Structure formats: C-alpha cells, structure tokens
Amino acid sequence: MFARNHRRGLENGRAFLAKANFKRPLCVLAHHDDEVTQSGLLQRIGGELGIAWLTNSDGRYFDSELEPLAYGELRKAEGMEAAGLLGVAPQRVRNLDFSEVAIYRAMSRLHSGQGTWESEGALFEDMRRAVSKVVRDLKPDFVLTLAWQGGQPEHDLCHFFTYLALRDLEEESGVSIPFFHVPAYEYTYALAMRFHPLYRGQRMRIQLTSQELASKWDLIRAYPSQASLFKYFDWAFRFGIMPLGILTGGPKSLDAFLSIEEFGPVPAELDYSARPHFFEKLNYMFDDFEGTPVSFSGSILPVVRALL
Numbered sequence: 246m247f248a249r250n251h252r253r254g255l256e257n258g259r260a261f262l263a264k265a266n267f268k269r270p271l272c273v274l275a276h277h278d279d280e281v282t283q284s285g286l287l288q289r290i291g292g293e294l295g296i297a298w299l300t301n302s303d304g305r306y307f308d309s310e311l312e313p314l315a316y317g318e319l320r321k322a323e324g325m326e327a328a329g330l331l332g333v334a335p336q337r338v339r340n341l342d343f344s345e346v347a348i349y350r351a352m353s354r355l356h357s358g359q360g361t362w363e364s365e366g367a368l369f370e371d372m373r374r375a376v377s378k379v380v381r382d383l384k385p386d387f388v389l390t391l392a393w394q395g396g397q398p399e400h401d402l403c404h405f406f407t408y409l410a411l412r413d414l415e416e417e418s419g420v421s422i423p424f425f426h427v428p429a430y431e432y433t434y435a436l437a438m439r440f441h442p443l444y445r446g447q448r449m450r451i452q453l454t455s456q457e458l459a460s461k462w463d464l465i466r467a468y469p470s471q472a473s474l475f476k477y478f479d480w481a482f483r484f485g486i487m488p489l490g491i492l493t494g495g496p497k498s499l500d501a502f503l504s505i506e507e508f509g510p511v512p513a514e515l516d517y518s519a520r521p522h523f524f525e526k527l528n529y530m531f532d533d534f535e536g537t538p539v540s541f542s543g544s545i546l547p548v549v550r551a552l553l
Contacts, residue, residue, distance in 0.1 A: 390424075
C-alpha cells in the first residue's frame with residue numbers, strides 16, 4: 246500500500262504543481278513551527294506567499310523558565326525568522342496572537358461542563374473573525390492549512406475557522422478559492438506528516454531536493470525553543486515510525502522521511518460534526534489542560550455546532 250500511495254501521490258503532486266500559477270498563496274497555521282512540515286511545498290508553490298499563525302504559541306511555556314506572555318513573544322520572534330527564511334515579506338505575515346493557554350482553558354471548561362458556549366464562545370467567535378479578516382485582507386488565490394484529523398485540537402480549530410472564512414467569502418462573492426490541507430500528526434506521533442492509510446481524499450506528494458531538505462533543517466534550527474520537542478519526534482521516529490517503514494518499504498532514515506511532503510485538496514464531503522476518529526479516545530490522545538481532558542465531543546463539537 247505504501248509504494249502504491251507514494252507513487253500515485255508523487256504523480257498527483259507533479260500534475261498539480263505543473264498547473265499551479267498562484268499569485269497570492271496563503272498558509273493559515275495554528276502554531277509557529279507548523280510551517281516546517283510543508284516548507285518544500287511553500288517554496289515551490291510560487292507567488293507572493295502569506296503566512297498567518299492563529300495562536301501566539303505560548304502553550305509549552307512550562308518547558309521554559311518564562312511566563313506564558315514572554316514565551317509567546319519568543320515563539321513569535323522565532324516565527325518571524327522562519328518566515329524570512331521562506332522569503333515571506335513582513336507585510337504578508339500575520340500573528341493573530343490568541344493564547345494557547347486561554348484556548349486550552351476554554352476547551353477544558355467546555356469538556357468538563359464548567360463552561361458553556363455562553364461563557365466560552367466569545368473567544369472562539371473572535372478567532373473565527375480574525376481568520377476571516379486575514380483572508381479578506383490578504384486576498385489569497387490559494388489557501389493551505391492543517392488537516393482536520395483529530396491529532397491536535399488547535400490544528401482542527403485552525404482548519405475549521407479557515408473553512409468558515411472561505412465558505413463565507415464564496416457565499417458573498419461567488420469566488421471559490423482552492424482549499425488545501427497538510428497532515429500534521431495523530432495517535433500522538435505514531436502517524437506524523439502523512440494522511441491516514443485509509444484516507445479517501447486525493448493524496449499529493451513532493452520529493453524534496455537536497456537543497457530543499459537543507460532549507461527545512463534551517464527552519465527547524467530557527468526554533469531553538471522547540472529543540473526538546475524535535476528531539477522527542479526524532480526518538481519517536483527511530484523507535485516507532487522507522488521500524489514500520491522498514492517493514493512496509495517506507496523511509497528508513499529521518500532525512501528520507503522529511504524529504505517527503507504530503508498535501509491535498511480538502512474533501513468537499515468532509516463532515517465537521519463527525520469525530521475525525523470513530524473512537525473518542527483516539528482524538529487528541531492524552532491532551533488536557535491542567536489535568537482536565539480536552540476532547541472532540543466535549544471541546545470541539547460545541548464550537549462546530551455553534552458556528553457551522
């Protein structure tokens with residue numbers, strides 16, 4: 246299955262990029278460093294690229310000696326350096342600056358029943374409006390965001406708000422903007438940077454050149470605050486993903502793995518009110534805020550039902 250998906254994905258990717266002639270592509274992301282996973286695609290897509298980050302990326306402040314606000318400022322500065330490495334003009338960068346700590350607090354309250362849409366909804370409505378404003382301000386002719394996949398709740402919120410912005414714009418203007426997504430991870434890191442093997446949407450792939458791979462490593466190094474997280478992923482790859490690759494014909498080294506980037510159009514039939522994974526516990530595995538779980542049914546579905 247891997248060889249067939251890989252071959253077909255590369256063919257689809259080549260066909261897409263051969264016809265791509267975008268002038269103002271826009272990448273809408275949840276966190277500073279999410280762009281690393283698709284850096285090769287962002288370099289190839291052409292045009293005057295724009296990047297918007299939904300959060301201030303303060304969620305892992307506890308890994309540092311900084312308070313959330315200071316940690317968020319550090320993460321945003323790293324993001325600006327990364328944007329520069331990608332050649333993004335400063336005027337086409339947007340930091341929407343929503344605190345991960347505040348988002349997780351609201352999601353945990355919704356899950357536990359301590360909060361309701363009436364008490365927590367204003368934050369999510371503000372996030373929706375902010376993403377919509379970015380789309381209207383930067384006037385993209387192609388939009389890329391994180392896949393809706395049940396791996397990380399803010400990734401899914403980012404995807405959902407981007408979908409709403411494009412849907413509303415199409416209803417108002419009649420303009421349909423190509424809407425694509427890239428996989429991040431699910432089942433913690435067991436399935437990283439790839440769509441699920443049973444994914445039914447169109448799968449596109451590119452194989453990075455050695456220069457593009459070197460640029461990706463430069464982007465990784467632009468985020469020294471995330472060194473421990475990248476080190477954990479390296480460990481997960483060596484002891485989880487790589488052995489599976491050896492058995493299935495997949496990548497057998499971290500460089501080989503990072504040299505493949507996967508993306509595709511968001512399926513028109515995607516149902517945002519349905520759990521990404523059928524079993525609730527497989528969505529946002531082990532995710533919590535100060536011990537209170539964050540779940541799809543309790544934390545994300547109320548947002549979807551209120552705004553869809």
